[in-house]
Amino acid sequence: MGAYITAIGTANPANRYSQEDLAQFMCDHLTEDANQHKKVKVLYRATGIKHRYSVLDDYKKQPGTFTFYSNEENLSPFPSTQKRMNIYRQEALPLAISAITDCLDNNHQLSEFTHLITVSCTGMYAPGLDVDLIKALNLASDIRRNSLNFMGCYAAMNAINLSKEICDNSPEAKVLIVSVELCSLHLQKEQTEDNLLAHSLFADGAAAVVVSGQLQKNKPALEVMHSASQLFISGQNDMAWQIGDFGFEMALTSYVPKIIEGGIQKLTSDLLAKNNLALTDIDAYAIHPGGKKILEAIENQLGITKTQNHQAYEILKNHGNMSSPTVLFVLNQVWSPLKSQPNKKILSFAFGPGLTLESLLFKTV
Numbered sequence: 001m002g003a004y005i006t007a008i009g010t011a012n013p014a015n016r017y018s019q020e021d022l023a024q025f026m027c028d029h030l031t032e033d034a035n036q037h038k039k040v041k042v043l044y045r046a047t048g049i050k051h052r053y054s055v056l057d058d059y060k061k062q063p064g065t066f067t068f069y070s071n072e073e074n075l076s077p078f079p080s081t082q083k084r085m086n087i088y089r090q091e092a093l094p095l096a097i098s099a100i101t102d103c104l105d106n107n108h109q110l111s112e113f114t115h116l117i118t119v120s121c122t123g124m125y126a127p128g129l130d131v132d133l134i135k136a137l138n139l140a141s142d143i144r145r146n147s148l149n150f151m152g153c154y155a156a157m158n159a160i161n162l163s164k165e166i167c168d169n170s171p172e173a174k175v176l177i178v179s180v181e182l183c184s185l186h187l188q189k190e191q192t193e194d195n196l197l198a199h200s201l202f203a204d205g206a207a208a209v210v211v212s213g214q215l216q217k218n219k220p221a222l223e224v225m226h227s228a229s230q231l232f233i234s235g236q237n238d239m240a241w242q243i244g245d246f247g248f249e250m251a252l253t254s255y256v257p258k259i260i261e262g263g264i265q266k267l268t269s270d271l272l273a274k275n276n277l278a279l280t281d282i283d284a285y286a287i288h289p290g291g292k293k294i295l296e297a298i299e300n301q302l303g304i305t306k307t308q309n310h311q312a313y314e315i316l317k318n319h320g321n322m323s324s325p326t327v328l329f330v331l332n333q334v335w336s337p338l339k340s341q342p343n344k345k346i347l348s349f350a351f352g353p354g355l356t357l358e359s360l361l362f363k364t365v
Contacts, residue, residue, distance in 0.1 A: 003167035004221040004365065005160075007210040008332040009103025011095055012053040012319065015060065019049045019200075025059050026199065029075050030191060044200045048292040048313065052203035052320035054184035055091040075189065078246045084185040088123030093132045095206045096180045099325075100137070103208035110137050112174050115144045115166055119155045119179035119324050121241060122186065122248065133178065152241055152352030153288055155179070155324040157227070157360055160211065164224045167213035174213070180206035181323040186247040198250045201291055205322035207329060215365065220339035222331075222346070225361040228271035230263050232355045239353050256290070256355065261297035263357050264349070268302060271347070271359045281345060285309055286334040286362075288327040288350035289316035298349065326350075331362075338364050 023044035027037040058066045068087070069075040096118075104110070116139065118130045130145045146162060148155045156179045163175040183202035188195045215221055239256055242249050272278060285304060289295055289312040299309060306313065311333040315326060322329070327350045338344045346362040 001168045001171055002213065002215075003160075003164035003224040004212050004215055005209055005224065005335075005362070006212050006216060006219060006221050007103045007105065007208075008328055008335070009099045009101065009208045010325070010329050010332060011098035011102055011206045013055045013091070013095060013204050015054050015057050016051055017054065017059050018051055019044050019047065022052065022059060023200075028063075029069075030189060036191065040196065040200075043196060046292070047200050047320075048316055049201070049320045050317050052184075053322075054204050055087065055095070055182050056184055078189045081243065081245060081247055084247045085123055085125060087185060088182050089125050091182060092120070092123055092129055092180050092206075093136060095182075095204070096129060096133060096178050096208070097136060099180070099206040099208040100133075100176070100178060103210060110139055113139060113143060113176045114170070114173045115146070115163070115175040117146045117148065117159045117162060117175060117177045119148045119151075119159050119177065120181060121150045121152050121155060121323060122181045122183055124149055129178070129180065150241065151324070152239070152356075153290060153321070153323045153326065154350035154352035154356050154358040156207070156209075156328050157348070157350045157358040160209070160224055160360060161227050163209075163211035164227075167211060171213035175211040177209040177211065178206070179208075179325040179328060181325060183321075183323055186250070188244075188247065188249060194251050201321045203320035203322050205319060205325045205329065207325035207332075209328060221365050222335055222362045223365050225363055226271060226274040227361070228267055228274070228359045230267045230270075230357045232259055232263055232357070234259070234355075236354060239351075239355050241353055256351075257293040257297040259355050260294055260351055260357060261301055264298050264301045267349075267357050267359050268347070271361055275361060277345070277361075279303070282347045283344040284334050284338065284346045285312075286327060286331040286346055286348040287312045288330065288348075289313065290321055290351050292316065294351065335362075335364070 159177045344364040348360045
């Protein structure tokens with residue numbers, strides 16, 4: 001018995017923006033004075049992000065030609081949750097299909113999938129994305145479906161854990177995981193500290209993963225070994241996500257890196273103990289780049305260098321934080337140069353509302 005990742009694919013929307021241009025959009029439309037302008041631009045520069053993607057094209061349009069935001073002063077009235085969900089329903093499917101297309105090759109046939117797991121926290125409707133994917137890709141009508149919704153940035157880890165349980169119990173299973181997030185739909189008008197921080201980090205993206213209960217001959221794979229999780233109730237108000245009248249509202253405080261810093265050593269120790277391993281046995285890291293300070297906190301606690309963690313910084317720099325698909329972008333980059341090297345161990349982390357710390361251990365085979 002076992003569970004093996006055999007392919008990972010990623011995708012972003014067509015609209016790519018520089019961090020400077022996004023900061024300027026905020027200054028032009030949602031800040032009140034020169035002091036706020038300066039604060040926004042300093043915050044955006046400090047993220048370590050150069051570019052982000054969005055399904056929205058308003059950020060490259062001239063005022064008066066917006067189609068998502070209002071063309072009135074200060075973008076009022078702000079887009080309703082209904083309008084945002086209509087765009088989510090329109091844009092999530094093609095972005096998910098792009099990630100699946102990037103994931104599959106001649107060794108993966110859509111008809112072979114026995115299970116479909118969809119992951120998202122930035123939109124919902126029913127019948128949902130899972131049903132739309134079955135229709136669009138002509139997947140089997142009796143495919144087993146699971147949807148992990150509203151779990152935030154760590155949800156892809158739980159999807160992998162679920163796929164492992166499926167494959168451990170049914171070795172013939174082949175699971176397709178699809179994670180898609182359209183974070184940019186949820187820009188908030190009120191310039192609170194939480195909103196400013198969220199607006200400077202989040203972006204849109206999708207990832208797809210194939211998990212099989214059996215190895216394919218002469219094909220590289222990542223064995224899903226063990227996981228560990230830690231919930232810090234004391235941080236439940238420092239990272240949260242709820243539905244408001246004008247999109248989804250995030251609570252994201254500057255204390256999150258400190259909470260992660262305080263729990264990452266125990267989480268790591270618990271996971272390594274399950275495998276009789278030490279930190280020195282780890283060959284590579286795939287860490288969700290929730291923000292630069294989070295990456296630095298983990299490095300400080302575990303003694304990891306920025307060089308060892310460079311893939312997380314690259315994804316943050318070129319994509320921003322895309323919520324749940326982000327760690328899969330990182331894992332894909334980490335795994336790629338190791339595909340010809342067996343028995344390399346990859347330690348992965350992701351974090352989200354709760355405050356939740358998730359970890360997974362992989363081995364190249």
